[in-house]
Amino acid sequence: MALFDVPKRNTKETDLNLVKKTQAVKKQNVVRAGNSLIDRIATIKANVERNLGKYSSEFIVIQDEISLHNYILHCIENNAVAIDTETTGLDPILDTIVGVCLYTPNQQAAYIPINHISYVTGAKADNQLEAEAVASELDKLIKAGIDIIMFNAKFDIRVLRNQLGLKDIYCTWDCYLAARLMNENEPSNALKKLHQKYVLNDAEDEFTYDEMFKGIEFNKIPINVAYLYAAHDAKITYELYEFQKKYMYYDETCSPEDRNGMNGVAWVFFNIEMPCVSVVADMEDTGVLFDILYAKKLHEKYSVLLDEKVNNFYRLCEDYSEEINQYLKNNPNSKLEQPINVASPSQIAILLYDILEIEPVDQKSPRSTGEAVLQKIDNPIAKAILEYREVSKLISTYIDKLPNCVNPRDGRIHCSFNQYGADTGRMSSSDPNLQNIPSHNKDIRKMFTASDGYVLMSSDYSQQEPKVMTQMCGDPKMIKAYQEGKDLYAEIAALSFNTTYDNCLEFRPDGTTNPEGKNRRSQAKSILLGVLYGRGVPSIAEQLGTSTEKAQKIKDSVFKGFPAIPQFEQDSLDMAYELGYVTTLWGRKRRLPDLQLDEYEFKWKDGSRLNADILNFEANEDTEVDIPEETIQKYLRKLRRCRFGEKRKIFEEANKEGIWIVDNGAKIADAQRQCVNARIQGSAADMSKLAMILVGKDERLKELGFRLLIPVHDELIAECPIENAKECKERFAQLMSDAAKSRLTIPIKCDVELTKSWYGESVNI
DNA sequence: CAGCTATGCGCC
DNA sequence: AAAGGGCGCATAGCTG
Numbered sequence: 001m002a003l004f005d006v007p008k009r010n011t012k013e014t015d016l017n018l019v020k021k022t023q024a025v026k027k028q029n030v031v032r033a034g035n036s037l038i039d040r041i042a043t044i045k046a047n048v049e050r051n052l053g054k055y056s057s058e059f060i061v062i063q064d065e066i067s068l069h070n071y072i073l074h075c076i077e078n079n080a081v082a083i084d085t086e087t088t089g090l091d092p093i094l095d096t097i098v099g100v101c102l103y104t105p106n107q108q109a110a111y112i113p114i115n116h117i118s119y120v121t122g123a124k125a126d127n128q129l130e131a132e133a134v135a136s137e138l139d140k141l142i143k144a145g146i147d148i149i150m151f152n153a154k155f156d157i158r159v160l161r162n163q164l165g166l167k168d169i170y171c172t173w174d175c176y177l178a179a180r181l182m183n184e185n186e187p188s189n190a191l192k193k194l195h196q197k198y199v200l201n202d203a204e205d206e207f208t209y210d211e212m213f214k215g216i217e218f219n220k221i222p223i224n225v226a227y228l229y230a231a232h233d234a235k236i237t238y239e240l241y242e243f244q245k246k247y248m249y250y251d252e253t254c255s256p257e258d259r260n261g262m263n264g265v266a267w268v269f270f271n272i273e274m275p276c277v278s279v280v281a282d283m284e285d286t287g288v289l290f291d292i293l294y295a296k297k298l299h300e301k302y303s304v305l306l307d308e309k310v311n312n313f314y315r316l317c318e319d320y321s322e323e324i325n326q327y328l329k330n331n332p333n334s335k336l337e338q339p340i341n342v343a344s345p346s347q348i349a350i351l352l353y354d355i356l357e358i359e360p361v362d363q364k365s366p367r368s369t370g371e372a373v374l375q376k377i378d379n380p381i382a383k384a385i386l387e388y389r390e391v392s393k394l395i396s397t398y399i400d401k402l403p404n405c406v407n408p409r410d411g412r413i414h415c416s417f418n419q420y421g422a423d424t425g426r427m428s429s430s431d432p433n434l435q436n437i438p439s440h441n442k443d444i445r446k447m448f449t450a451s452d453g454y455v456l457m458s459s460d461y462s463q464q465e466p467k468v469m470t471q472m473c474g475d476p477k478m479i480k481a482y483q484e485g486k487d488l489y490a491e492i493a494a495l496s497f498n499t500t501y502d503n504c505l506e507f508r509p510d511g512t513t514n515p516e517g518k519n520r521r522s523q524a525k526s527i528l529l530g531v532l533y534g535r536g537v538p539s540i541a542e543q544l545g546t547s548t549e550k551a552q553k554i555k556d557s558v559f560k561g562f563p564a565i566p567q568f569e570q571d572s573l574d575m576a577y578e579l580g581y582v583t584t585l586w587g588r589k590r591r592l593p594d595l596q597l598d599e600y601e602f603k604w605k606d607g608s609r610l611n612a613d614i615l616n617f618e619a620n621e622d623t624e625v626d627i628p629e630e631t632i633q634k635y636l637r638k639l640r641r642c643r644f645g646e647k648r649k650i651f652e653e654a655n656k657e658g659i660w661i662v663d664n665g666a667k668i669a670d671a672q673r674q675c676v677n678a679r680i681q682g683s684a685a686d687m688s689k690l691a692m693i694l695v696g697k698d699e700r701l702k703e704l705g706f707r708l709l710i711p712v713h714d715e716l717i718a719e720c721p722i723e724n725a726k727e728c729k730e731r732f733a734q735l736m737s738d739a740a741k742s743r744l745t746i747p748i749k750c751d752v753e754l755t756k757s758w759y760g761e762s763v764n765i
Numbered sequence: 766c767a768g769c770t771a772t773g774c775g776c777c
Numbered sequence: 778a779a780a781g782g783g784c785g786c787a788t789a790g791c792t793g
Contacts, residue, residue, distance in 0.1 A: 335790090341789085343787095343788060343789075344788080344789060344790090345788090345789075346789075346790080347789095363778090364778095364779080392787090392788095393787080396786095396787055396788080397785095397786065397787060401786090401787090418784095421783090421784065421785090422782095422783050422784060423783080424782080424783060426783060426784075427784095428783085428784050428785070429784085429785075430784095430785060430786085431785095432785090432786085433784080433785045433786070435784075435785085436784080436785065436786085529781095530781085532781095532782075533781045533782045534780090534781065534782065535780075535781050535782090536779065536780030536781080537779095537780080538778085538779060538780060539779085539780060539781070548779095643778095644778050644779085645778075666780095669780075670782095673780090673781075673782070674782070674783095676782090677781085677782040677783080678782080678783090680782085681782065681783060685783095713783090713784095
């Protein structure tokens with residue numbers, strides 16, 4: 001947004017601020033000047049021509065049907081095309097398509113304008129193709145079944161479906177997903193960054209949309225300028241694909257277990273990630289029906305509750321009004337407002353630790369006001385703050401936010417799923433995030449409902465991660481427990497603590513509760529889940545409400561009874577140290593470069609110390625002097641010998657010598673924890689995606705009107721017409737159970753819940 | 766204002 | 778001595 005159209009605000013703006021802003025928008029080769037739209041387009045035009053003008057002969061604009069037809073023939077001949085779409089925004093449903101870019105080898109990259117308008121009059125620009133004409137030509141590519149390469153295909157697929165009506169548009173190679181699989185630690189996954197780094201070898205800079213057109217919709221950019229930018233994208237997508245293709249291919253003669261090469265990763269690409277794209281696109285297009293009226297009722301209900309909580313907090317503060325006033329008098333510059341802002345952690349910290357002088361609970365962060373800390377503070381104010389936060393979170397993040405996310409055309413929420421959101425391979429959800437809707441609270445999820453005449457269906461994998469872990473450990477006793485339908489935690493407890501299975505259950509056979517059994521079971525559970533998360537013994541002890549020593553003994557017993565568990569931990573660590581990465585059951589990689597770090601790094605304090613030998617003319621003046629090996633060894637010896645708490649002294653000692661010691665201990669420990677967790681969480685993610693593919697592409701379910709709505713990691717939410725619920729339910733459960741059969745021998749059972757609204761009352765059929 | 770980090774918290 | 782994996786997002790508070 002430019003300076004001139006910044007909305008008027010109450011705050012006074014100094015001239016200095018305005019000057020600073022003007023300076024801030026100037027960047028490199030991009031100049032911003034002028035205030036009117038006409039001036040700004042002129043500036044953009046100049047920028048584009050200066051930076052992309054070199055492509056003017058390489059790229060073409062296709063403005064008639066015959067040229068388009070000929071280009072499509074070239075694509076089919078080549079059996080490959082890169083496609084990119086240009087739109088007025090990022091919403092494939094509400095925003096409009098502006099043009100399509102194509103590139104096929106040995107041809108000029110082509111831009112096909114469809115919906116450009118004059119930035120002066122707003123009238124539709126001349127010499128563009130009709131959407132229908134473009135659609136019918138693109139349909140020929142689809143019918144021919146040629147390779148279609150895209151970057152972040154889900155978006156372009158949705159645009160082409162919604163804007164051009166291309167129902168069967170597909171993608172064979174998504175460079176975004178390939179890039180994520182090839183290096184999930186890549187600092188940026190933007191097309192231009194990846195192309196710049198891997199195709200151009202960082203030789204030249206490329207400009208992003210915002211750097212070129214910030215704040216201007218693409219349909220207002222004149223065609224003779226726009227094509228330079230747009231066609232470029234299709235071309236670099238293809239070039240990135242050619243780069244990736246060299247490394248990611250599946251060798252039939254090589255098993256997916258080949259963990260040294262890319263075979264496992266390629267298998268995941270072709271058999272999990274790529275087939276998943278259209279399923280995810282379907283879910284986003286479908287959306288989920290939202291009950292705005294019910295949300296309004298919740299707003300009323302929870303607003304009253306919030307008022308109560310705030311008032312309760314202030315009422316409790318009144319007991320300390322003298323102390324608060326005294327504090328304000330002594331600390332006139334403090335951040336404490338009057339009244340206190342309950343939502344401000346810094347003000348709460350002042351209240352609790354400075355005014356009420358409560359002893360810090362957590363020595364590591366003595367001024368924390370987090371939930372865990374507040375729960376331990378025995379003061380009604382702490383409780384009041386927690387209650388306030390609970391309600392305010394519900395209102396701001398869900399009750400008041402979600403209604404604004406509803407698409408006015410269909411009353412549904414179409415969020416965005418990032419298919420490779422987490423580095424482990426898990427999906428994520430945003431705008432809004434539908435994977436963190438409260439489940440503990442029974443009101444919130446009910447805002448999501450089935451379509452009229454439909455019923456909601458949810459199916460989850462029970463104990464997905466423990467099952468995956470059992471499979472990867474390969475422990476026969478654990479596998480047997482699942483095969484016999486036993487409770488894994490109880491079985492582990494029984495065999496670890498030398499007692500019977502029945503003695504490790506919460507309930508006795510006669511239905512009465514067995515506190516000792518419950519305790520044994522939860523101990524075994526804590527140990528197993530602790531391994532899964534890389535949790536430390538003291539933390540497990542805290543969870544179990546016991547001493548660290550006790551927890552260590554419990555862990556020892558479990559590890560002794562189930563040596564496959566520590567063996568699996570060790571194998572995972574070995575794999576990561578040897579190969580630099582761990583793998584999932586299906587071959588996805590999680591690279592952990594931090595594991596290769598030295599525990600301590602030694603650097604000169606003032607950056608680099610240059611070679612001080614003035615007489616050594618041979619030496620490059622940038623040559624750094626290494627820190628003498630004996631000095632490094634001296635400190636390493638000290639650090640290895642020292643007790644905890646003495647580290648800092650040694651660091652300071654080195655500091656006085658001008659040496660800066662970097663302690664990588666925490667990073668290495670993080671990576672070690674990730675070794676086990678990434679394998680389990682990643683394998684579970686593979687499994688859930690396989691289920692989505694099987695369910696989402698099932699022809700029979702499609703016939704029945706069944707559609708997936710939301711994946712929540714180990715759970716799939718869907719809906720289907722009520723009259724088909726019975727068949728859908730059975731087929732849904734069966735497909736989910738079968739999805740992981742290729743690698744999981746443990747029995748998988750899925751129960752399907754039928755409801756009218758999410759987590760609402762069960763519907764019987 | 767835009768954009769960043771820190772803190773805190775919802776989910777699996 | 779302490780030791781929880783993976784996300785997205787709201788608000789506060791700071792900076793450019």
